[in-house]
Amino acid sequence: MKVLHCKAYGPPEALVLEDVAPAALGRGEVRVRLHAAGVNFPDVLIIQGKYQFKPEMPFAPGGEAAGVVTEVGERVEGFKPGDKVIVMTGWGAFAEELVVTPDRLAPLPPSMPFEEGAAFLMTYATSHHALKQRARLQPGESLLVLGAAGGVGLAAVELGKAMGARVIAGVSTDEKAALARAHGADEVIVYSREGIRDRLKALAPQGVDVVYDPVGGDYSEQALRSIAWKGRFLVVGFASGPIPSIPLNLALLKGCEIVGVFWGAFTAREPDLHRANVAELVGLYEAGKIRPLVSKTYPLAEGGQAIRDMMERKVTGKTVVTM
Numbered sequence: 001m002k003v004l005h006c007k008a009y010g011p012p013e014a015l016v017l018e019d020v021a022p023a024a025l026g027r028g029e030v031r032v033r034l035h036a037a038g039v040n041f042p043d044v045l046i047i048q049g050k051y052q053f054k055p056e057m058p059f060a061p062g063g064e065a066a067g068v069v070t071e072v073g074e075r076v077e078g079f080k081p082g083d084k085v086i087v088m089t090g091w092g093a094f095a096e097e098l099v100v101t102p103d104r105l106a107p108l109p110p111s112m113p114f115e116e117g118a119a120f121l122m123t124y125a126t127s128h129h130a131l132k133q134r135a136r137l138q139p140g141e142s143l144l145v146l147g148a149a150g151g152v153g154l155a156a157v158e159l160g161k162a163m164g165a166r167v168i169a170g171v172s173t174d175e176k177a178a179l180a181r182a183h184g185a186d187e188v189i190v191y192s193r194e195g196i197r198d199r200l201k202a203l204a205p206q207g208v209d210v211v212y213d214p215v216g217g218d219y220s221e222q223a224l225r226s227i228a229w230k231g232r233f234l235v236v237g238f239a240s241g242p243i244p245s246i247p248l249n250l251a252l253l254k255g256c257e258i259v260g261v262f263w264g265a266f267t268a269r270e271p272d273l274h275r276a277n278v279a280e281l282v283g284l285y286e287a288g289k290i291r292p293l294v295s296k297t298y299p300l301a302e303g304g305q306a307i308r309d310m311m312e313r314k315v316t317g318k319t320v321v322t323m
């Protein structure tokens with residue numbers, strides 16, 4: 001089977017497409033023929049050795065995928081050959097096949113194509129967990145989403161609307177602004193040319209109730225300075241690079257919460273709540289309230305280019321590698 005290997009930390013151009021023998025199937029494991037794998041920012045980090053997990057070399061990037069079960073080991077319950085599934089795995093999905101334990105699988109909803117299944121959970125489930133459990137977002141509250149045309153950002157826009165919030169999208173270009181509006185944003189700030197604080201003074205004079213921040217850098221403090229009394233600031237990621245240092249007196253003055261979001265750890269520590277979240281997301285998908293925007297697909301051999309495009313801030317919504 002073909003796999004796009006990272007053999008030494010480096011740029012996406014250093015990934016190598018290789019033919020390897022299929023992994024042996026152990027007791028309690030499931031073999032999945034992958035049809036598509038989602039591209040996410042952690043793929044940018046993991047191939048450079050900058051992610052919180054450092055898999056043994058060689059490894060393939062790719063944290064989520066969709067495909068068909070081809071074989072199940074002894075003592076596997078709940079899945080059988082022929083089942084269409086979503087696979088959540090920290091890495092390894094830029095490959096034609098993957099062997100995983102069943103806790104890494106969820107049924108692919110019948111109405112969902114493989115490409116959307118591969119682009120669904122990492123972003124929507126992260127943003128859903130962030131807005132629901134971490135921010136306790138309420139109908140009528142205001143929500144500022146930074147990086148709002150990216151993967152987790154666009155999911156946060158759609159989910160914020162579905163939860164009844166007034167959504168303000170922060171993006172870097174007019175094209176991304178139009179996309180955020182098309183996915184439900186009520187207002188847009190193009191932060192490459194407009195000051196976040198100045199615009200928010202006009203858009204939300206009392207401050208925003210919730211800030212969703214997957215970008216980091218200079219934007220974070222500007223957004224925190226515009227938060228409302230008892231607001232919730234969600235620390236989701238640092239796609240711009242620098243991890244900001246925040247003056248803690250701001251939390252005191254605003255009476256606000258600065259809340260960390262770590263979806264992967266949440267799924268492991270609170271599996272029942274995670275399963276309930278996934279069921280809710282599938283319901284929202286089937287009701288037409290959320291839908292991954294797969295803006296581009298790449299063949300497996302060009303998975304490095306997919307990661308390069310994400311690094312260069314070129315991606316809107318989600319991209320997918322197909323096998």
Ligand SMILES: NC(=O)c1ccc[n+]([C@@H]2O[C@H](COP(=O)([O-])OP(=O)(O)OC[C@H]3O[C@@H](n4cnc5c(N)ncnc54)[C@H](OP(=O)(O)O)[C@@H]3O)[C@@H](O)[C@H]2O)c1
Binds near residue numbers: 040170172237262313
């Ligand atoms: N906490 C969790 O559990 C969790 C789960 C999944 C992902 N994440 C994190 O969330 C962040 C976003 O992930 P994603 O998959 O949604 O990525 P993405 O699709 O690339 O979106 C990131 C957005 O950040 C903005 N950005 C600003 N400066 C950038 C730069 N120098 N390079 C790239 N993007 C830049 C871009 O929007 P503009 O151009 O509009 O500024 C881009 O749309 C990452 O840091 C990722 O690690 C966290």
